[in-house]
Amino acid sequence: MTFSSSLFTPIPFPTTHRFSPKLKPLRTVTVTAVPAELDGTAIAVIGGGSVAALAAALSLTDPERRRRLQAEEVGGGDKEVVREYFNNNGFERWRKIYGETDDVNRVQRDIRLGHSKTVENAILMLKDEGSLQGVTVCDAGCGTGSLAVPLAKEGAIVLATDISAAMVAEAEKQAREQLQSESENGAPIMPKFEVRDLESLDGKYDTVVCLDVLIHYPQNKADGMIAHLASLAENRLILSFAPKTFYYDMLKRIGELFPGPSKATRAYLHSEGDIERALRKVGWKIRKRGLISTQFYFANLIEAVPV
Numbered sequence: 205m206t207f208s209s210s211l212f213t214p215i216p217f218p219t220t221h222r223f224s225p226k227l228k229p230l231r232t233v234t235v236t237a238v239p240a241e242l243d244g245t246a247i248a249v250i251g252g253g254s255v256a257a258l259a260a261a262l263s264l265t266d267p268e269r270r271r272r273l274q275a276e277e278v279g280g281g282d283k284e285v286v287r288e289y290f291n292n293n294g295f296e297r298w299r300k301i302y303g304e305t306d307d308v309n310r311v312q313r314d315i316r317l318g319h320s321k322t323v324e325n326a327i328l329m330l331k332d333e334g335s336l337q338g339v340t341v342c343d344a345g346c347g348t349g350s351l352a353v354p355l356a357k358e359g360a361i362v363l364a365t366d367i368s369a370a371m372v373a374e375a376e377k378q379a380r381e382q383l384q385s386e387s388e389n390g391a392p393i394m395p396k397f398e399v400r401d402l403e404s405l406d407g408k409y410d411t412v413v414c415l416d417v418l419i420h421y422p423q424n425k426a427d428g429m430i431a432h433l434a435s436l437a438e439n440r441l442i443l444s445f446a447p448k449t450f451y452y453d454m455l456k457r458i459g460e461l462f463p464g465p466s467k468a469t470r471a472y473l474h475s476e477g478d479i480e481r482a483l484r485k486v487g488w489k490i491r492k493r494g495l496i497s498t499q500f501y502f503a504n505l506i507e508a509v510p511v
């Protein structure tokens with residue numbers, strides 16, 4: 205089976221931001237442009253300058269401490285911080301990014317574009333096997349319904365869940381607004397929406413999809429999440445995650461220097477090797493993979509199947 209070509213033609217980084225292992229190491233790097241707002245998928249832009257200054261600045265940041273303080277505030281761990289964030293500041297921020305409003309800054313507009321490519325390519329992956337009419341899909345961490353609604357339009361029977369009640373309410377509103385008119389496949393079935401964290405999901409689905417959620421969790425938690433999601437899927441698991449490479453890791457650390465005015469969650473990058481290992485442990489393997497990147501958004505999109 206062929207892989208979606210658009211996944212292999214990602215929106216390229218502008219030349220100045222392109223980084224290859226063959227290039228000289230970062231000898232002259234400073235932050236030249238810093239978006240007003242950074243979190244999860246937003247990364248600072250770097251250019252020429254002094255790496256010593258950068259290293260000194262990096263050593264002053266302590267994202268772990270920030271995370272601990274956030275967790276203490278909401279009385280829990282990563283998951284409680286994430287739930288709190290996506291029910292409040294995070295909800296407002298991401299609803300704008302995932303929506304169509306013009307009230308977004310340059311960074312948010314770029315992230316919107318990158319995310320839309322991820323959704324588009326996930327749908328292409330899903331349709332690669334044939335029509336989605338009657339196919340059961342669980343969209344774990346559905347956000348505002350960017351994937352669940354188009355899947356319902358394609359005739360899929362969708363369970364859309366999210367840890368954030370605010371996100372689920374917005375996704376349900378979007379579905380009601382968009383699915384009222386008949387799609388080309390006949391009347392779409394309204395997705396079922398539930399406020400649930402993905403670890404508590406049960407049942408069996410032809411395909412389980414989880415886009416841009418793992419970024420909120422460290423690898424040891426992601427392992428368990430991947431195992432659980434795979435246990436729900438009969439045929440396919442589609443995941444996206446922010447890839448851990450030297451370059452992206454450096455960009456993320458620079459981004460952490462500027463946490464921005466709004467409380468943001470900690471962002472975790474995952475190496476493809478770690479994701480592959482987590483899948484292999486539960487008897488799954490990656491069948492298709494691709495990278496989507498814009499200036500401020502980057503994601504690996506994979507499709508896994510039972511071995």
Ligand SMILES: C[S@@+](CC[C@H](N)C(=O)[O-])C[C@H]1O[C@@H](n2cnc3c(N)ncnc32)[C@H](O)[C@@H]1O
Nearest residue numbers: 290345346347350366367368371401402415416
């Ligand atoms: C960056 S958004 C992505 C939303 C959606 N998947 C998309 O791509 O449009 C991350 C979403 O994951 C949800 N989330 C985070 N941790 C979760 C968990 N443990 N279980 C379910 N949802 C979770 C958040 O509430 C948020 O809506």
